Amino acid sequence: MSYYRASESKREQFRRYLEKAGVLDSLTNVLVALYEETEKPNNALDFLKHHLGVAGVETADAEALRLGLSELQQKCDLLMEENKELRKRLLQYEPVPEDGAAE
Helix, strand or coil, X not given: CHHHHHHHHHHHHHHHHHHHHCHHHHHHHHHHHHHHCCCCCCCHHHHHHHXXXXXXXXXXXHHXXXXXXXXXXXXXXXXXXXXXXXXXXXXXXXXXXXXXXXX
């Protein structure tokens, strides 16, 4: 009988820990959202992961976005350099007016 009480005490401590950390509220909110969905998703576990914001779920997407960002940054740098060079060449043929007025 003492084994039962010890495990019950551990369960109660764990329940208080989850409650204090906000885990129970988060799980309850996500489960309520799933319950209130008019069209239930095919994969309830993915629904839970998505709504809980699990960090590892979208690592492939995040990596693809990071790679795309890097490529676009390089392209932007090249275009800025080209723009600077073209402006410099343009100034050779069209000097800036002395009054400083922009057209």
